[in-house]
Amino acid sequence: GGIITQTPKFLIGQEGQKLTLKCQQNFNHDTMYWYRQDSGKGLRLIYYSITENDLQKGDLSEGYDASREKKSSFSLTVTSAQKNEMAVFLCASSISQITEVFFGKGTRLTVV
Amino acid sequence: GDSVTQTEGLVTLTEGLPVMLNCTYQTIYSNAFLFWYVHYLNESPWLLLRSSTDNKRTEHQGFHATLHKSSSSFHLQKSSAQLSDSALYYCAFNNAxxxxxxxxxxxxTVRP
Known part of the structure; x- marks a missing residue:
């Protein structure tokens, strides 16, 4: 089996700050995803990548940047943190688009 | 674009009663891959069920669902709820x- 590791687990930032969330997977999966989880709004796709150096925007990409530096890693940057923003960011990966998606445990973001 | 609707945000049941969580989807594509993911507190979401075959029942861990393309539905059911079923359930769609x-x-939420 494999694992998806997200760092940090908890992230506290200040309004306007640029914040970076990291994700590593050892499944050797081609496709990786970043989702934002908000209560009542489900999981909304921010960015995804189907291979190294590829980036595709999801439904919620505004205010975020992403980088797929290598096959095993996918990072997400909040370009300017919004005050009172609270959400959980989930990284995921899969072999292909229609196979099972595996998730990390998430990074919980709080902006003060 | 594609969309998935889960009509109930919160469902509270008494242990032993049947479970039915609704899921419908909208897409312009004929391909439809439907999934149910479950997310327990402090864990990663994981795949519970998936299907792409019309009118075929799929089962796992006591839960079952049938994809009905005619009604664009993939409702999750279980005959008897258990306390351990308390979790967040996500329906998901992919058109390949x-x-x-x-x-x-x-x-x-399942109560005694």
Whole structure:
């Protein structure tokens, strides 16, 4: 089996700050995803990548940047943190688009 | 674009009663891959069920669902709820493209 590791687990930032969330997977999966989880709004796709150096925007990409530096890693940057923003960011990966998606445990973001 | 609707945000049941969580989807594509993911507190979401075959029942861990393309539905059911079923359940859709679209989630609480 494999694992998806997200760092940090908890992230506290200040309004306007640029914040970076990291994700590593050892499944050797081609496709990786970043989702934002908000209560009542489900999981909304921010960015995804189907291979190294590829980036595709999801439904919620505004205010975020992403980088797929290598096959095993996918990072997400909040370009300017919004005050009172609270959400959980989930990284995921899969072999292909229609196979099972595996998730990390998430990074919980709080902006003060 | 594609969308997934889970009509109930919160479902509270008494142990032993049947479970039914609704899921419908909208798409312009004929391909439809439907998934149910479950997210327990402090864990990673994981795949509970998936299907792409019309009118065929799929089962796992006591839960079952049938994809009905005629009504664009993939409702999750279980004959008898257990306390351990309390979790957040997400329905998701993919049309064989890279983007997996999730519904808003249903939080199931099972009480003694």
């Amino acid at each position: 493209g890279a983007k997996l679209t999730f519904g808003g989630g249903t939080r199931l």
